[in-house]
Amino acid sequence: MKLFKLRGGVHPESRKELAADRAIRVLPMPEYLYVPLLQHVGAPAQPNVNVGDKVLKGQLIGASQGVISAPVHAPTSGHIVAVGDYPAAHPSGLTAPTITIKADGEDRWLDTEAVSDPFVLSPDQISARVAAAGIVGLGGATFPSAVKLNLSRKNNVHTLIINGGECEPYITCDDRLMRERAAEIVEGVRLIRYAVGAEVVMVGIEDNKPAALAAMTLAAKNTEVKVIAVPAMYPMGWDKQMIKALTGREVPADGRTADIGVLVHNVATAFAVRDAVRFGRPLVSRLVTVSGGSVIEPANLEVPIGTLVENLFQFCGGFRNKPARMVLGGPMMGIQLASAAVPIVKGSSGVLALTDSEIGNVQPSPCIRCSSCVRACPVGLLPLDMAAHIRAGDSSAAVTLGLKDCVACGCCSFVCPSHIPLVHYFNFAKGELMEQERVKLKQESTKKLAEMRNERIARIERERVEAAAKRKAAREARERAAKEAAAKVVTETA
Amino acid sequence: MIAALTSLTILGLVLGLILGVAARVFRVEGNKLVEEIMEILPGSQCGQCGFPGCAGAAQALAAGGAPVTLCPPGGRSVVLELAAKLGKEVNLAGVKDSVPKVAEVKEELCIGCTRCFKVCPTDAIMGAAQQIHSVFRDACTACGKCEEVCPTESVKLQPIPVTLHGWYWHKPNLQVLRNIPA
Amino acid sequence: MNRIAHSPHAHAPISISKVMVTVMVALIPATLFGFWLYGWPSINLWAVSLIASIGGEALVVSWQGRTVRPVLMDGSGILTAWLLALSLPPFAPWWIAVLGSLFAVVICKQVFGGLGQNVFNPAMAARVMLLISFPLEMTTWISPVPLGSAHAPSLMESLRITFQSHPIDGMASASLLGHVKTEFTRGIGLDQSLVGYYAPWHSLAGDRAGSLGETAAVLLLLGGLYLIARRIITWHAPVAMLLGVAIPALLFNLINSNHYAGPLYHLLSGGVMLGAFFIVTDPVTSPNTTAGQLIFGFGCGLLTWIIRTWGGYPEGVAFAVMLMNAATPIIDYYVKPRIYGRDRKGVALPVGKES
Incomplete structure (x- = not known):
């Protein structure tokens, strides 16, 4: 098939060989699991268990609330030991509402409602099952999948694209999943296609994963699913890049993929959808790649949601040397972890322990305007100018240059010969602008409150004055009447 | 000599006329500016600026008698807006954003x-x-x-304690970029 | 405190000094050839340029109270001085090199704020300054006297040439471009002036009078191709510059070959090759986008040809580059890449099923 031309992008050293040939292993159930209530884009789940409650594996422990939200489930059987704050896997190191479960070791499933032929379900039933299973975009975007399904059906989506790009270096969990569970993925893909009524189904896989391509092609034989090799480059796994490569179309700025009739899901999401629809099993575990130069035995593990990152490293034999940096996710967009005592969430595709030489950290030097960043940017931005404006304290100038179109893929920072942290500038500016927006909204509302109060005080004052005037008038009238009466009396007596 | 004198005089007169007309046509209503500044200020009449309420502060700002950094509850964003409105340069490095x-x-x-x-x-x-x-x-x-x-x-x-919702990345502090002695 | 670092947690194996060193490596063949062609005086001049640049930069940076080491280590000052040395007459006196180098790194770079902040290409600005201030020294060319040949000055003689402005006897010669220009003023057309003075092969082999870096056109081309292969520069600006010279040269040569020299003459003479691969590719003073670089390169080439053909000076690369440097901000303002999901004007693409 003819692929379409892409702009920008970089070719980081893939380092996938560290873990690519390691078959999926199941991580032994840890003693404690820490399940955050917000593992997705949207409103956090509302806990519906209390400390001391016994739960079964797959039991709902946090209910979805709001239009864009997802529920969370117990990843194993045991009892709830805490409902409160726990450090989140976040660069700030702040805490987030989290439910802590002590595993009982039995790992006993809740009775779930399986269907022998999921294709007899109606599309509505399928998306309801996906919603109930708490499935979110497992590629890292963590947008609630059911919301995407419903939106796509409403927009009459005609093309379903399954993203097997996995362009982040080191990360191989999708690769392994496609190699080992291709048939299940294809079934999930077909279920999604059926649920949204798409006509064309394409699975895009980077050509640096020949084994996954072969397995998927074989599994998709005699189905409506087309498996297509796309060139290996970063950020191929950015959904909009994948759409461009496969369809030649661009998603309008500020729009959604559904606006051009396309729905994109990750391969791991398709796998989870199949589990949810066929067996009624919620998303309670995911594949995580453990890799990096400091890890003794890199691996691809099936990990219960809520497992601490340190448990993964321990299982992989620990570190051969003290890692210079621990990263959750891939090296291009992942976040540095201050501590390994944070839980794996639905969107965590990998945990890395990197050495100094892998990071390539060098002191920044001045920008020489070499425009490597301009050539690398897949969005078509001018990172050097945007960063210069932000550095000078003028974030709004960066917005006019397209700051809000930046997807923070990191290509610019990666290629910069001056080692300027361009993406860091952009995320700072985005945060600052959002903060300003929040402050402004608050100021507008408090201003209204102040005006209302002033009006009220003025009204009360006015009413008081009027009332006083009225009283005065009444009193005067009374006095006058009394006077007149007195005068009358006087005249009469006279 | 005479030609030079005449031409310069005429030039001066014409330019003066244009300036005079422009001053009338594009005159900024004084109190309009005050109103616009009022729009920017928080309007809570707290008096922390030392002026009697936001209206007093707005008048002082419009008259140039107060710095754009006068409003503590407004914070950084109000400073920026005021500076833009009044066409003033503001060194934000000096405006320490007081912790909300x-x-x-x-x-x-x-x-x-x-x-x-x-x-x-x-x-x-x-x-x-x-x-x-x-x-x-x-x-x-x-x-x-x-x-x-x-x-x-x-x-x-x-x-106000920082939450995950409100947290964002600090600004990269790269003195190295200018190679300025610390 | 060990601060949390922002992504990405990987980096391409590249740095400023690596870029600069690679460019210097690309310059080595042409430079060595120039050394051989013009002997010891050219080596002296080159060394003096570099020393003046390093010393001058160290001095002003320390005056500013900044740390000297990282500024010198990035290699940009050395590269600037090197490029300047390549554009000087090889037998020029030492103070020409010193003045030029200091002007380049101090006035043209550090005064503007250091690396990355300068508006004009320092080497070219310095060359222009020297040319209009010291026209005699800057236009005294000599015929090649390869090392080991009979007329080649010895090391001692070379020191006297460079440091005592010892007069050069019998070796003075005009550069090709200068010769043609002079002949024009005497009313002699190309058909006569070029006879016995120019053959494309001579230009390729560098067998003629000129600056260090203009005689070795082929070696400069090779250096440029090496840089393109190493992805230090892209082909856009160089190719555009060569076309900018070649296209008008070809057109006018077809109209009147006696008055307008052909494209090969223009491409292989003067500073065009050095300019195309080492000057207009200067990242700091050229536009950011590939489209902008095409415009920039073509403008440099066209202006070079115009100055050579109709201007007062025989060579125009330095002037052309400076003029286009001044136009770079405006090119950058108008030529911007299209943002994904938007049209050229920045408006979001329409929402619709069919495109």
Whole structure:
């Protein structure tokens, strides 16, 4: 098939060989699991268990609330030991509402409602099952999948694209999943296609994963699913890049993929959808790649949601040397972890322990305007100018240059010969602008409150004055009447 | 000589005329500017700037008698907007963003005197006589009036704790880029 | 405190000094050839340029109270001085090199704020300054006297040439471009002036009078191709510059070959090759986008040809580059890449099923 031309992008050293040939292993159930209530884009789940409650594996422990939200489930059987704050896997190191479960070791499933032929379900039933299973975009975007399904059906989506790009270096969990569970993925893909009524189904896989391509092609034989090799480059796994490569179309700025009739899901999401629809099993575990130069035995593990990152490293034999940096996710967009005592969430595709030489950290030097960043940017931005404006304290100038179109893929920072942290500038500016927006909204509302109060005080004052005037008038009238009466009396007596 | 004199005189007259016309046509209404500044200011009449309410501050700003950094509750964004409106350069490095604060009632100290909610410019304090008051955080502008009138020091401005929702990356501090001695 | 670092947690194996060193490596063949062609005086001049640049930069940076080491280590000052040395007459006196180098790194770079902040290409600005201030020294060319040949000055003689402005006897010669220009003013057309003075092969082999870096056109081309292969520069600006010279040269040569020299003459003479691969590719003073670089390169080439053909000076690369440097901000303002999901004007693409 003819692929379409892409702009920008970089070719980081893939380092996938560290873990690519390691078959999926199941991580032994840890003693404690820490399940955050917000593992997705949207409103956090509302806990519906209390400390001391016994739960079964797959039991709902946090209910979805709001239009864009997802529920969370117990990843194993045991009892709830805490409902409160726990450090989140976040660069700030702040805490987030989290439910802590002590595993009982039995790992006993809740009775779930399986269907022998999921294709007899109606599309509505399928998306309801996906919603109930708490499935979110497992590629890292963590947008609630059911919301995407419903939106796509409403927009009459005609093309379903399954993203097997996995362009982040080191990360191989999708690769392994496609190699080992291709048939299940294809079934999930077909279920999604059926649920949204798409006509064309394409699975895009980077050509640096020949084994996954072969397995998927074989599994998709005699189905409506087309498996297509796309060139290996970063950020191929950015959904909009994948759409461009496969369809030649661009998603309008500020729009959604559904606006051009396309729905994109990750391969791991398709796998989870199949589990949810066929067996009624919620998303309670995911594949995580453990890799990096400091890890003794890199691996691809099936990990219960809520497992601490340190448990993964321990299982992989620990570190051969003290890692210079621990990263959750891939090296291009992942976040540095201050501590390994944070839980794996639905969107965590990998945990890395990197050495100094892998990071390539060098002191920044001045920008020489070499425009490597301009050539690398897949969005078509001018990172050097945007960063210069932000550095000078003028974030709004960066917005006019397209700051809000930046997807923070990191290509610019990666290629910069001056080692300027361009993406860091952009995320700072985005945060600052959002903060300003929040402050402004608050100021507008408090201003209204102040005006209302002033009006009220003025009204009360006015009413008081009027009332006083009225009283005065009444009193005067009374006095006058009394006077007149007195005068009358006087005249009469006279 | 005469030609030069005449041409310069005519030039001067014409340019003067244009300036005069422009001054009339494009005249900025003084009080219009005050109104526009009022739009920017928080409008809670807290008086922290030292002027009698936001209207007084707006008049002073329009007359050039006050710095654009005068409004503590407005914070950084108001400074920026004012600077843009008045066409003033502002060195934001000098404007230390005071940590966002919110009033909090220490319940064990509150005697329910109602003084604080009577002075609150945004009705952000709820309560009734002899009952413990509490603060509606979203409406509080941290103007500090309640703190002043509280007889038991029960109402205090407290910094708002940073949450995951409000957190964002710090600005990269790269002195190396200019290679300036620290 | 060990601060949390922002992503990405990987980096391409590249740095400023690596870029600069690679460019220097690309310059080595042409430079060595120039050394051989003009002997010891050219080596002296090159060394003096570099020393003046390093010393001058160290001095002003320390005056500013900044740390000297990282500024010198990035290699940009050395590269600037090197490029300047390549554009000087090889037998020029030492103070020409010193003045030029200091002007380049101090006035043209550090005064503007250091690396990355300068508006004009420092080497070219310095060359222009020297040319209009010291026209005699800057236009005294000599015929090649390869090392080991009979007329080649010895090391001692070379020191006297460079440091005592010892007069050069019998070796003075005009550069090709200068010769043609002079002949024009005497009313002699190309058909006569070029006879016995120019053959494309001579230009390729560098067998003629000129500056260090203009005689070795082929070696400069090779150096440029090496840089393109190493992805230090892209082909856009160089190719555009060569076309900018070649296209008008071809057109006018077809109209009147006696008055307008052909494209090969223009491409292989003067500073065009050095300019195309080492000057207009200067990242700091050229536009950011590929489209902008095409415009920039073509403008440099066209202006070079115009100055050579109709201007007062025989060579125009330095002037052309400076003029286009001044136009770079405006090119950058108008030529911007299209943002994904938006049209050229920045408006979001329409929402629709069919495109």
